[in-house]
Amino acid sequence: MGSHGIKDRVAIVGMGCTSFGERFDTSLDDLLIDASNQAFTAAGVDKDIVDAYWFGTAQSGMSGITLARPLQLDNKPVTRVENFCATGSEALRQAAYAVASGAYDVAMAVGGEKVKDSGYAGLNAFPVPSDGTNRTLTAAAMFSMVAPAYAKKYGVDDDEMKNVLARIAWKNHYNGARNPRAQFRREMSMEKICASPRVAGPLGILDCAGVADGAAAAVVVRAEDAHRYTDRPIYVKALSFVAGNGSGLIDPDYDYTHFPEVEVSVKDAYAQAGITDPRHELAMAEVHDCFTPTELVLMEDLGFADRGTAWKEILAGTFDLRGELPVNPDGGLKSFGHPVGASGLRMMFEAWLQLRGDAPEDRRIANDLPLALTHNLGGYPGEMVSFVSILGRELS
Amino acid sequence: MDGSNTVRGIVSAAGYVPFRRLQRADIAKMFGSGGGKGTRSVASYDEDTTTLGVEAARIALRSAGATTPSAVWFATADPAYLDKTNATAIHAALRLDRECPALDLGGALRSGIGALRIALDGVGTTLVVSSDIRTGLPTSGDESGGGDGAAAILVGDDASGTTTAPVIAQYLGAGAATDEFVDRWRTPGERRSKIWEERFGETKYVPLGVQAWQAALKAAELSSGDIDRVAITGLHGRAVNALAKTLGLADGVKVDDLAGSVGITGTAHAALLLTAMLEAATPGQVLAVVMLADGADVLLFRATDALAGYQSARPVATQVRSAQDLPYGKFLSWRGMVTVEPPRRPEPARVSSSAAGRSEGWKFGFVGSRDRTSGALHLPPSRVSMDGGALDDMEPAPMADVAGTIVTFTIDKLAYSPSPPIVFAVVDFDGGGRFPVEMTDVDAADVKIGDRVEMTFRRLFTADGIHDYFWKARPVRTAASDLEVS
Numbered sequence: 010m011g012s013h014g015i016k017d018r019v020a021i022v023g024m025g026c027t028s029f030g031e032r033f034d035t036s037l038d039d040l041l042i043d044a045s046n047q048a049f050t051a052a053g054v055d056k057d058i059v060d061a062y063w064f065g066t067a068q069s070g071m072s073g074i075t076l077a078r079p080l081q082l083d084n085k086p087v088t089r090v091e092n093f094c095a096t097g098s099e100a101l102r103q104a105a106y107a108v109a110s111g112a113y114d115v116a117m118a119v120g121g122e123k124v125k126d127s128g129y130a131g132l133n134a135f136p137v138p139s140d141g142t143n144r145t146l147t148a149a150a151m152f153s154m155v156a157p158a159y160a161k162k163y164g165v166d167d168d169e170m171k172n173v174l175a176r177i178a179w180k181n182h183y184n185g186a187r188n189p190r191a192q193f194r195r196e197m198s199m200e201k202i203c204a205s206p207r208v209a210g211p212l213g214i215l216d217c218a219g220v221a222d223g224a225a226a227a228v229v230v231r232a233e234d235a236h237r238y239t240d241r242p243i244y245v246k247a248l249s250f251v252a253g254n255g256s257g258l259i260d261p262d263y264d265y266t267h268f269p270e271v272e273v274s275v276k277d278a279y280a281q282a283g284i285t286d287p288r289h290e291l292a293m294a295e296v297h298d299c300f301t302p303t304e305l306v307l308m309e310d311l312g313f314a315d316r317g318t319a320w321k322e323i324l325a326g327t328f329d330l331r332g333e334l335p336v337n338p339d340g341g342l343k344s345f346g347h348p349v350g351a352s353g354l355r356m357m358f359e360a361w362l363q364l365r366g367d368a369p370e371d372r373r374i375a376n377d378l379p380l381a382l383t384h385n386l387g388g389y390p391g392e393m394v395s396f397v398s399i400l401g402r403e404l405s
Numbered sequence: 406m407d408g409s410n411t412v413r414g415i416v417s418a419a420g421y422v423p424f425r426r427l428q429r430a431d432i433a434k435m436f437g438s439g440g441g442k443g444t445r446s447v448a449s450y451d452e453d454t455t456t457l458g459v460e461a462a463r464i465a466l467r468s469a470g471a472t473t474p475s476a477v478w479f480a481t482a483d484p485a486y487l488d489k490t491n492a493t494a495i496h497a498a499l500r501l502d503r504e505c506p507a508l509d510l511g512g513a514l515r516s517g518i519g520a521l522r523i524a525l526d527g528v529g530t531t532l533v534v535s536s537d538i539r540t541g542l543p544t545s546g547d548e549s550g551g552g553d554g555a556a557a558i559l560v561g562d563d564a565s566g567t568t569t570a571p572v573i574a575q576y577l578g579a580g581a582a583t584d585e586f587v588d589r590w591r592t593p594g595e596r597r598s599k600i601w602e603e604r605f606g607e608t609k610y611v612p613l614g615v616q617a618w619q620a621a622l623k624a625a626e627l628s629s630g631d632i633d634r635v636a637i638t639g640l641h642g643r644a645v646n647a648l649a650k651t652l653g654l655a656d657g658v659k660v661d662d663l664a665g666s667v668g669i670t671g672t673a674h675a676a677l678l679l680t681a682m683l684e685a686a687t688p689g690q691v692l693a694v695v696m697l698a699d700g701a702d703v704l705l706f707r708a709t710d711a712l713a714g715y716q717s718a719r720p721v722a723t724q725v726r727s728a729q730d731l732p733y734g735k736f737l738s739w740r741g742m743v744t745v746e747p748p749r750r751p752e753p754a755r756v757s758s759s760a761a762g763r764s765e766g767w768k769f770g771f772v773g774s775r776d777r778t779s780g781a782l783h784l785p786p787s788r789v790s791m792d793g794g795a796l797d798d799m800e801p802a803p804m805a806d807v808a809g810t811i812v813t814f815t816i817d818k819l820a821y822s823p824s825p826p827i828v829f830a831v832v833d834f835d836g837g838g839r840f841p842v843e844m845t846d847v848d849a850a851d852v853k854i855g856d857r858v859e860m861t862f863r864r865l866f867t868a869d870g871i872h873d874y875f876w877k878a879r880p881v882r883t884a885a886s887d888l889e890v891s
Binding site for chain 1: 749753756757767768783784792812813814815816817818819820821829831838841843865874875
């Protein structure tokens with residue numbers, strides 16, 4: 010028994026990502042075709058070269074046929090996967106393991122979501138027939154309970170806490186403003202963020218991620234084959250995934266200031282990749298900033314800051330675009346937007362751009378370290394799934 | 406009396422008055438007419454006659470010690486379901502034995518006091534629950550004069566030598582008078598009643614009341630002067646007042662009918678007044694309750710010595726005092742008289758009947774499970790323990806009567822609710838265990854970490870005509886003595 014990972018056995022040789030946003034004039038089919046074609050082109054392959062597909066969507070379609078039909082795949086194995094908001098990451102994880110197993114030479118992960126066709130703001134869960142006793146809260150409300158708990162535990166007063174959360178949103182808007190694919194490409198003043206109307210608990214509308222349509226894709230091959238497709242492959246160093254058992258909701262010891270599922274998944278990922286000092290070994294991180302308090306807590310859960318100190322580091326600019334460890338240089342969920350099935354792959358797309366030096370100059374990270382982390386979660390405090398990947402520019 | 410030492414009567418009695426009040430003066434402020442003085446009780450948007458009945462029944466059973474009913478009867482003029490029995494939800498919420506029948510006696514106002522009389526004249530231990538939500542068009546007398554509430558009377562025998570709770574009010578006899586006339590009527594589905602010209606009802610009701618009164622006195626072998634306290638009610642206020650005068654009661658005999666504070670709760674009101682009267686009575690007093698509805702019914706009781714040792718888990722008077730005003734606009738929207746903009750979220754899907762049926766203990770009884778080894782409480786119940794992983798080694802953990810404390814909370818302005826915003830709290834129960842749960846009977850601005858809460862049975866929403874019943878938390882506002890503290 011043991012989690013051994015597939016360090017340096019699989020490489021990403023092509024990626025694609027559509028622009029995210031309120032794409033009312035674009036269908037899911039269009040998004041999937043566009044993201045896939047970008048990835049095919051980047052890898053120099055066509056759809057027939059790819060042996061197997063993993064397709065992630067939370068609730069925009071059912072089964073592999075949702076991808077096979079628009080791409081007109083010729084009797085390929087296409088698997089639809091779903092794991093809450095970590096769905097896109099899950100698609101990549103399955104494709105990478107399939108290649109690592111030797112079952113296929115070339116695999117592709119595609120994630121997409123057509124969120125804006127629901128006609129409602131925010132995300133809305135697909136209703137599973139039930140006994141009617143489940144919570145019906147929004148994700149914003151569930152995550153809003155993190156902010157006061159953190160503030161109380163570490164003695165951060167209300168005004169300071171508001172400032173910390175606004176600083177996270179400010180940074181992600183600053184980065185997103187420099188990202189032509191992002192949903193919100195405007196910087197946002199601290200004052201405006203602080204004054205945004207409340208939606209849940211202390212959270213204002215500008216503490217929440219954008220909800221968007223979009224798709225992203227990645228082509229993966231065996232590491233030893235990578236240079237047949239690109240001069241600059243990105244290697245998979247670690248893939249880790251945890252599905253919580255929901256006990257945080259009913260465990261009186263849980264205090265809403267950390268996410269145990271994240272702590273477990275990142276520990277596994279660091280072990281797979283051989284990382285011992287993430288803050289100084291990582292070039293950048295893409296993290297699941299669905300709401301500003303989530304990013305705050307993740308800085309500690311992922312080991313970027315000591316417990317109780319992330320709020321100070323955020324104010325000090327540690328995680329800014331030119332900071333010591335840039336977090337969400339592409340704008341994150343906050344301003345890139347969150348098409349559920351695509352987001353995990355979108356995070357990897359940013360690692361792909363930054364590690365290869367392809368990010369636009371005005372948002373290119375300053376350091377030259379070879380490793381990047383993506384963190385993608387789904388669910389709520391107390392009941393979540395957590396995914397972590399480590400990607401690298403070099404074989405070790 | 407048959408000469409045996411068995412005494413039949415009331416073992417416990419409880420009323421439930423919802424938390425919200427409408428100031429009647431607010432009606433005229435909006436419409437320029439209607440309203441009046443005082444307040445009326447208002448069932449919350451998440452209450453119906455079934456949930457009101459559950460709350461009354463829970464208090465009645467808590468007040469009755471170890472005595473459990475062998476039957477549950479439910480009477481209301483405003484049933485949550487037709488065809489389907491409503492008493493079964495009460496039966497489930499009280500976690501009664503499957504052998505215990507649960508029956509509705511519905512439709513007419515008279516069914517409340519009627520159910521009580523049949524139980525008193527019958528055998529066994531019967532929980533008689535009556536409940537009502539009184540509606541009327543804006544500015545109508547029914548709107549301002551009505552009230553929402555429920556009562557639950559546990560009727561049984563006092564047999565010496567048993568372990569069950571004693572009879573606190575011995576049933577002495579009843580009188581009735583019946584007549585067919587259309588004074589007040591409502592066809593099924595209507596949100597309002599219609600009323601004939603008032604004088605007609607008065608001329609019918611007063612002689613009927615006198616006739617029933619005399620019949621009851623005769624049955625109990627009593628005279629009018631033997632009666633210490635009388636509660637008189639009915640939705641025909643003019644007839645009720647006229648009957649009280651006609652009966653020539655001595656000063657102080659007629660008790661407050663709660664019209665000024667609660668309003669007349671229709672089907673429930675006779676039992677609600679009987680409960681309030683009992684809670685203020687002393688042993689030996691003879692009590693009468695009179696209801697005018699399609700005739701008249703009179704029930705007579707004598708408070709027993711056991712009343713001295715009886716303590717209601719939550720007296721009616723306490724609930725009448727523990728109240729908060731509701732803006733008139735909210736009242737109108739809660740009763741469906743106006744439709745306000747709903748949250749822009751999808752409405753919930755209907756509850757799955759088969760899923761709900763499987764989880765009856767959890768959904769209706771709020772019964773979790775507790776790991777026999779680690780003691781970890783699982784809400785909802787779980788076969789596998791989150792602490793240690795033991796399989797199928799749990800015992801049922803009924804949590805409906807356990808109080809708790811708010812650990813943290815949030816206000817959700819986006820989520821679907823029939824009356825947004827949702828106030829949602831993480832609650833740690835006394836004695837261990839946690840559950841994140843929606844709150845009710847509270848304004849968002851009034852919630853604080855550390856507040857004490859108790860569980861209450863509510864209707865979360867209705868979809869495709871199926872009511873979703875489950876539990877919420879509400880602030881503890883009355884003495885904590887009636888709550889289980891483990």
